[in-house]
Amino acid sequence: MEYSEKVMERYNNPQNVGGLDDNDKNVGTAVVGAPSCGDVIKLQIKVDERGKISEAKFKAFGCGAAIASSSLITEWIQGKNLADACGIRNQDVAEYLSLPPVKAHCSVLAEEAVSGAIKNYKEKNGI
Amino acid sequence: MSEIYLDYQATTPCDSRVVDEMLPYFNEEFGNPHSVNHAMGRRAKEAIEKARSQVAELIGATDPKEIIFTSGATEANNLALQGVARFHRAKGKRIVISEIEHKCVLETGYALEREGFEIIKIPVSKKGVVDLRLLEESVNDRAILVSVMTVNNEVGTIQPIEEISDICRQKGVLFHTDAAQAVGKITVEASRTDLMSISGHKIYGPKGIGALYVQLKPRVRLSPVLFGGGQERGMRSGTLPTPLCVGLGKACEIAGQEMENEQARLTEFRECFLKTIFDNLKKVYLNGDVEHHIPGCVNLSFDGVEGESIMLGIPGICISSGSACTSEILEPSYVLKAMSIRDDLAHSSLRIGFGRFTTNEEVAYAANQIVEVVNKLREMSPLW
Structure with a gap:
């Protein structure tokens, strides 16, 4: 697969790899995708008292596009409030990384991971 | 290299x-x-x-x-x-x-x-x-x-x-x-x-x-x-x-003249390669028949890591993968599927092929590089 430089940068040096404490009520977690499909993204966010995402971490099982999409979206959502983070569309990720059309689903997965983590955070906090 | x-x-x-x-x-x-x-x-x-x-x-x-x-x-x-x-x-x-x-x-x-x-x-x-x-x-x-x-x-x-x-x-x-x-x-x-x-x-x-x-x-x-x-x-x-x-x-x-020598060489490559992999990595599975196989072909699944992502980490080494991500149709290898290999392990597979112009150094280098990349990717895998 031919990838853009932006994908390769993030594959070679992914940002925000790791995890956050799921027991912390300020942490929202989502696991999207399926091993049988070849892509799984686990994404976690920590929300501060002002309602902003202070930290985002991910782990990914998947191709270069999945790793790069996860890395990019964690970079983008840090410092954003939940509404703005939710507003990031998969097309923005795919466009920024110049993903080949066949890899568009990786950016969809990254978007789903963000909305899933936000949903989980809101559920935990009764919002 | x-x-x-x-x-x-x-x-x-x-x-x-x-x-x-x-x-x-x-x-x-x-x-x-x-x-x-x-x-x-x-x-x-x-x-x-x-x-x-x-x-x-x-x-x-x-x-x-x-x-x-x-x-x-x-x-x-x-x-x-x-x-x-x-x-x-x-x-x-x-x-x-x-x-x-x-x-x-x-x-x-x-x-x-x-x-x-x-x-x-x-x-x-x-x-x-x-x-x-x-x-x-x-x-x-x-x-x-x-x-x-x-x-x-x-x-x-x-x-x-x-x-x-x-x-x-x-x-x-x-x-x-x-x-x-x-x-x-x-x-x-x-x-x-x-x-x-x-x-x-x-x-x-x-x-x-x-x-x-x-x-x-x-x-x-x-x-x-x-x-x-x-x-x-x-x-x-x-x-x-x-x-x-x-x-x-x-x-x-x-091929007729050199088959016997080549089989011996390739068998040695295969053993040397597999030893490095299995000595250094857990949960790696050999796909195929251990007894009835051609010596130059090794197909492995690396649990927890997707095949294409391994290949990206070793850009100088030309190998192939049974992962869907390396195919245009996003389906994992039908061969591994027919062999009842778990889907995620099919996505995690690499095929490494040795041949007439392969050297000992290349085999050792490739094995070490694969170990390194798999370890790195496993650290960021939610499945590991």
Whole structure:
């Protein structure tokens, strides 16, 4: 697969790899995708008292596009409030990384991971 | 090390001895091998007949006339399946193949299915070996052909050709084998089959040439797929490409002479490679049959890590993966699926192929690089 430089940068040096404490009520977690499909993204966010995402971490099982999409979206959502983070569309990720059309689903997965983590955070906090 | 080629099941470089043999036939001895009324044509024909004998000898064919040159194994497989199907359709419409045949056999089968033939796909074991009992049961009196590959291209498993041959002989059904991955690497016996497909570029010959062995005694009849001047005993029309035929012949000659030494070398590479991998990584699984395999092919699944992401981390090493992410259709390898390998492990698979020009250093380097990348990727895997 031919990838853009932006994908390769993030594959070679992914940002925000790791995890956050799921027991912390300020942490929202989502696991999207399926091993049988070849892509799984686990994404976690920590929300501060002002309602902003202070930290985002991910782990990914998947191709270069999945790793790069996860890395990019964690970079983008840090410092954003939940509404703005939710507003990031998969097309923005795919466009920024110049993903080949066949890899568009990786950016969809990254978007789903963000909305899933936000949903989980809101559920935990009764919002 | 800048670039290491470990994808010898995909293709091989043309051996320079092969290239040397071919060169005069491009511009010096360019005569049409079918223009036997002048000396130049006859010399080209002579070169082709020598090549035919070299191919015949490698696969143990008794008569060089049994070798029909084609453009490659894909055409040979098409000719075998379509040719037999069309010629023998009055006798029956069933063709028995395996689930792990190369795409060119499967797709030819599907095309014949649309014409009204019945294609039976025999499942394989976890090791990738065809189920002989089911195969035998499937060969009924409507069956006209059994086609099972000698060696699988993804996992390197060798099929029980003798047993399949016995079943076919006993039932009086033609037996074809796609031996593209076997010829020149292990001993194959044409006499065990009625039809056998051969590829040039898998054995250090040129691309664009292959052959179909078609047994003469008893004579196997088939309808041509290409019509024209009636070359190749009427089975494959078209002017033969003299340089390519000469190249295939030479490649077969060299393969025959060096097979034994090469098997030993490749076995050593394989063992050395696997030792480094298994000593340094947990949960790595070998796909295929540990006993019945060609030495130059290793197929491994690395639990928790996707195949394409491993390949991205070792850009200088040319290998391939059974992961969907490396294919345009986003489906994981159908071969691994047929072997009941878990989907996630199919996505995690790599095929590493050693060959004639592989060195010890390359094997060691590749193994170490793979260990390093897999460790790095596992650290960021939610499944690890």
